[in-house]
Amino acid sequence: MSTPAGTGTPAGPVSRRAGELTPRELLRWGWRQLTSMRTALILLLLLALAAVPGSVIPQQGVDALAASRWREDHPRLTPVYDWLDLFDVYSSVWFAAIYVLLMVSLVGCIIPRTIVYARNIRAVPPAAPRNLTRLPDHASYESDEGIEEVLEQARAELRRRRYRLRPAETTGPGAGAIAAERGYLREVGNLVFHLSIIVVLVGFATGSLLGYKGGVIVLVGNGFANNLTQYDDFVPGTAFSASEMEPFSFTVEDFEVEWLTEGRAQGQARNFVASLRYREEPGAEEQTYDLRVNHPLEIGDSEVFLVGHGYAPVITVRDARGEVVASGPRVFLPQDQTFLSFGVIKAPAAEPDGLGLEGLFYPTFVNIGGDPVNVMGDTLNPAISMLVYAGDLGLDGGESQSVYILEKDDAEQVTKPDGSPVRVDLQVGATEKLPDGLGSVTFEGVQPWVRVQVSQSPGKVVALVGVVAALIGLLGSLFIRPRRVWVRARREDGRTVVDLAALDRSGGGDVALVLADIVEALRPAAQKELSR
Known part of the structure; x- marks a missing residue:
């Protein structure tokens, strides 16, 4: 036995404590834990739990108005929620981390099982037992x-x-x-099912990387061109390129809604139809299409969906000089199934102070016991009821603002001599003068609008094939x-x-x-x- 020079200790392998792992063994152990079926199920449960805040808390990218109101109503919780990205859950780092870990776990769990199933398909029957x-x-x-x-x-x-x-x-x-x-087709079913999960993941990943989804509100009679500047909200994929957008355009010619006037569902709407005139590219022949719910218009790789509708009251605001400082339709957003809608009107150029109005639109207004009530979504008796603010509306600084939110930090609410707020209550064709010579407000009429969603999902066919194949494989593995x-x-x-x-x-x-x-x-x- 040899000994190191200058020592009396025999040379030999370095002993390790019980349970001690080398870095390589630790990585192997961690990979086995991550790719186990138990970990995949735990991550799937965590993903479902992580999606709960996105369905409970207003999301900035989905409903900016609701998110802004939530912030105003909960000033103490807002900084915490902002720090946790709870107003944009699906784009947060922690949600993406869970999603990526789940994908890695599934792939690492599926591939070894796929190899086992592939071997079992070719395996010969075992030898006969002795007895x-x-x-x-x-x-x-x-x-x-x-x-x-x-x-x-x-x-x-x-x-x-x-x-x-x-x-x-x-x-x-x-x-x-x-x-x-x-x-043996049972093993084929297991193999197809597990391979299909990977195909579905690839399909969704392709759509998330190369696709896009955007939404826009279009007034009936107005048009839309498919470029980035036209969208109200736009969510591109990670590897999305604007050059891949089809250069189509369309005009909303008409919008028809069938309202139920009797029965238990009285007041509800059905059979939404938006009549479009569209061109697939500039200079192309104009075509027509009746856009309905769940019946999108397909143009190239893009799809145009009808996802909502509402009303835009046409309101004219004059300042103290009698000059028109705001005019035209203003989109109001529905708040409930009766289409009681909320909206704002901004007139920063009014003299002597900027004017802002904030309030509700009633498609079918009824006064019940002195309280305003909206009966249904059809415009049988349209009316508006809005509060008035005067002062700086926060538009002079050049910062962007939501058209559905009225900044009131530097503006004062207009009140009557007794201190009660001034409320503009108007029906179509009526005009009301504001106190202190601030101007007047006229309710000219109502113009409907539709909300469309344009999306491009290059991996949807791959994902669909994967889902169908997974169902076939699952049926085979269950019933064979x-x-x-x-x-x-x-x-x-x-x-x-x-x-x-x-x-x-x-x-x-x-x-x-x-x-x-x-x-x-x-x-x-x-x-x-x-x-x-």
């Missing part, structure tokens, strides 16, 4: 024929029943056995029963004793009937007559 009578489902009979004749008959019968046979084998002098198995059958023959006292056994690998299957049917087909005809 078939010990299996739960077994049977025996005797025959005057030789061992080879009996086994050949069994092979022919099992082949006819589409069993895969193990190569012939002899188990000793005067004895032989065959093994057969069917139901793999069964094994063994036949062993031996000579005793001048006769051939045949033992048979069957096993259902999926469990719960009744193989007794299958075994009895095989025995009935193999027994000699003379013995069948005697049994009768």
Whole structure:
């Protein structure tokens, strides 16, 4: 035994404490934990829980107005929610981390199982057990024929029943056995199902990388061109390029809604139809299309969906000089199923102070006991009710503002001499003068609008194929029963004793009937007559 120079300690391998892992072993252990089915299920549960805030808390990219109101109503919680990205859950770092870990876990979990299933598809049936009578489902009979004749008959019968046979084998002098198995399509179903999950993930990833989704509100009678500046909100994929957008354009010619006027669903809407005139590219022939819910207009790789509708009251605001400082339709956003809508009007150029109005639009206004009530979404008796603010509306600094939010930090609410707020309550055609000579407001009419969503999902066909294939594979793995059958023959006292056994690998299957049917087909005809 050698010793290091200058020491009396023998040289040898460095001992490790119990449970201590090298960096390589630690990485291998961590990978096994991440790619286990248990971890995948835990991550899937975490992803579902992480999506809950996105459905409870208003999301900035979906409803900026609701998110702004929530911030105003909860000033103490807002900084915490902003720090946690709870107003933009699906774009947050922590949500993306869970999603990426889940994808890695699924891929790492699926690929090894896919290899196992691929091997099982090509595997031959296992050899016959030594004592078939010990299996739960077994049977025996005797025959005057030789061992080879009996086994050949069994092979022919099992082949006819589409069993895969193990190569012939002899188990000793005067004895032989065959093994057969069917139901390999179950393994094919498992293989297809697991591969399809990867296909679905690839499809969704492709759509997330290369696709886009945008929404825009278009007034009836107005048009839209498919470029970035036209969208109200736009969510591009990570690798999205604006050059891939089709250069189509369309005009909303008309919008029709069928309102129910009787029955339990009175006041609700159905059969939404937006009549479009569109061109697939500049200079192309103009075409028409009736855009309906769940019936998108397909142009190239893009789809145009009808996702909502509402009203834009046409309001004219004059300042103290009598000059028109705001005019035209203003989009109001529905707040409930009756289409009671909220909106704002901004007139920063008004003199002597900028004017802002904030309030509600009632499509069918009814006064019940002194309280304003909206009965239904049809414009049978339209009216507006708005509060008035005067002062700086925050537009002079050049910062962008939502058209649905009125900045009131530097503006004062206009009040009556008794201190109560001034409320402009108007029906179509009416004008109301503001106090202190601030100007007037006129309700000119109502113009409908539709909200459309334009999306491009290059991986949707791949994902759809993956989902369909996964369903087919899942059905195969659930309903196809793999069964094994063994036949062993031996000579005793001048006769051939045949033992048979069957096993259902999926469990719960009744193989007794299958075994009895095989025995009935193999027994000699003379013995069948005697049994009768």
